[in-house]
Amino acid sequence: MTKKLNIGLIGYGFMGRTHSNAYHKVKHFFDIPYDPVLQVVCGLVEEEAKAFAEKWEYKSYVTDWHKVVEDENIDVVEICVPNNLHAEIAIAAARAGKTICCEKPLALNVPQAEEMVKAVEEAGVPNLVSFNYRRVPAVTLAKQLIDEGRLGKIFHYRANFLQDWTISANVPQGGMATWRLDIKAAGSGVTGDLLAHCIDTAMWQNGPITDVCAMTETFIKERMHTETGKVEPVGIDDACTFFCHFDNGSLGNFESTRYARGHKALYTFEINGEKASIAWDLHDLHRLSYFDHSDDSIVRGWRSIHVTDSDMPYMDKWWVPGLQIGYEHAFVHQVADFLQNLAEGKPTSPDFREALATQYVCDAVLTSAKNKKWETVKKP
Numbered sequence: 001m002t003k004k005l006n007i008g009l010i011g012y013g014f015m016g017r018t019h020s021n022a023y024h025k026v027k028h029f030f031d032i033p034y035d036p037v038l039q040v041v042c043g044l045v046e047e048e049a050k051a052f053a054e055k056w057e058y059k060s061y062v063t064d065w066h067k068v069v070e071d072e073n074i075d076v077v078e079i080c081v082p083n084n085l086h087a088e089i090a091i092a093a094a095r096a097g098k099t100i101c102c103e104k105p106l107a108l109n110v111p112q113a114e115e116m117v118k119a120v121e122e123a124g125v126p127n128l129v130s131f132n133y134r135r136v137p138a139v140t141l142a143k144q145l146i147d148e149g150r151l152g153k154i155f156h157y158r159a160n161f162l163q164d165w166t167i168s169a170n171v172p173q174g175g176m177a178t179w180r181l182d183i184k185a186a187g188s189g190v191t192g193d194l195l196a197h198c199i200d201t202a203m204w205q206n207g208p209i210t211d212v213c214a215m216t217e218t219f220i221k222e223r224m225h226t227e228t229g230k231v232e233p234v235g236i237d238d239a240c241t242f243f244c245h246f247d248n249g250s251l252g253n254f255e256s257t258r259y260a261r262g263h264k265a266l267y268t269f270e271i272n273g274e275k276a277s278i279a280w281d282l283h284d285l286h287r288l289s290y291f292d293h294s295d296d297s298i299v300r301g302w303r304s305i306h307v308t309d310s311d312m313p314y315m316d317k318w319w320v321p322g323l324q325i326g327y328e329h330a331f332v333h334q335v336a337d338f339l340q341n342l343a344e345g346k347p348t349s350p351d352f353r354e355a356l357a358t359q360y361v362c363d364a365v366l367t368s369a370k371n372k373k374w375e376t377v378k379k380p
């Protein structure tokens with residue numbers, strides 16, 4: 001009989017739903033070595049936690065996260081709360097011997113992230129950070145094509161993550177709906193929230209980033225704080241653009257903003273190599289654009305690969321060729337890989353230490369913007 005694995009979820013918001021959905025779906029589509037049981041959900045408002053438990057079939061609910069971490073019955077702690085709570089919960093969970101899946105960014109800042117790495121490594125507990133975009137099949141396929149050498153030497157890596165939801169000065173900061181605008185809850189603005197994804201994917205595909213030169217801007221300097229009811233200075237970066245060098249000699253160019261009118265979640269990357277180029281767009285996430293210079297010149301051009309064939313990453317587990325999957329499936333793939341590796345005693349990438357490398361880049365980006373100078377990235 002498959003061993004039961006008891007899951008405790010902390011945070012029932014956006015990510016709480018994606019993680020819960022992944023646990024529901026994974027056993028139907030993947031041959032996983034465990035039977036995940038949704039034991040307990042924790043969130044701030046009791047009525048909401050109760051309703052979430054009923055809807056997503058958790059056996060119980062609590063409003064104090066310590067109860068999840070201290071529950072001997074719980075095997076895996078899923079951390080889906082605002083960034084300022086990641087470190088405290090993850091460190092307590094590690095000390096309690098739990099397997100941990102923590103949402104990104106790993107922490108508010110580098111010192112917290114280093115403490116978290118120390119805690120999981122000392123406790124020897126399996127750990128994962130939810131940089132889910134790596135597990136979108138087209139993004140995984142892009143990595144495969146690079147690893148196979150199809151692009152040859154890489155010259156350029158370019159990524160954008162563009163949104164437009166904070167343009168109005170009436171959007172408040174702080175509180176449950178807009179904690180992302182409050183520096184104390186978020187740690188940073190678009191750098192930790194959006195660019196962290198781009199940096200994680202970029203380093204996974206193209207290797208370490210060595211140094212950065214950044215600029216940030218906070219377009220609206222003061223906003224009403226939901227918790228105090230007062231107009232307070234805004235501490236986060238609304239927009240961030242940075243250049244960087246990769247260890248392999250290629251140049252990077254990254255941009256993120258919440259002020260790009262018309263864009264909701266336009267995450268794109270393009271990689272230019274000696275032999276070929278690749279481009280991807282989250283709004284069309286099941287497609288990969290590919291240009292191969294070795295094609296005959298009369299048919300050479302950008303092709304759009306529909307990533308649905310069964311020999312493409314993860315796609316043998318879903319429908320039939322030609323039928324695409326979506327955003328939520330990356331989280332199902334994440335859980336499937338995590339549980340498979342857990343059974344085999346193997347780490348799952350990106351673990352806390354790998355996410356620390358992304359935190360170092362984010363930190364260097366913010367320091368560079370502040371000092372108006374190139375900044376060397378610390379090595380993990």
Ligand SMILES: NC(=O)c1ccc[n+]([C@@H]2O[C@H](COP(=O)([O-])OP(=O)(O)OC[C@H]3O[C@@H](n4cnc5c(N)ncnc54)[C@H](O)[C@@H]3O)[C@@H](O)[C@H]2O)c1
Nearest residue numbers: 011012013014015016043044080081082083103104105130
């Ligand atoms: N991987 C991704 O693509 C992705 C996408 C969105 C968010 N995130 C990350 O996920 C985390 C959560 O973001 P979200 O969008 O789900 O936020 P959210 O605001 O939708 O949900 C936050 C949840 O945290 C709970 N919470 C807050 N304080 C708490 C406390 N003290 N104790 C227990 N529960 C508490 C709230 O009740 C709420 O359920 C953040 O770290 C964010 O950066 C990752």
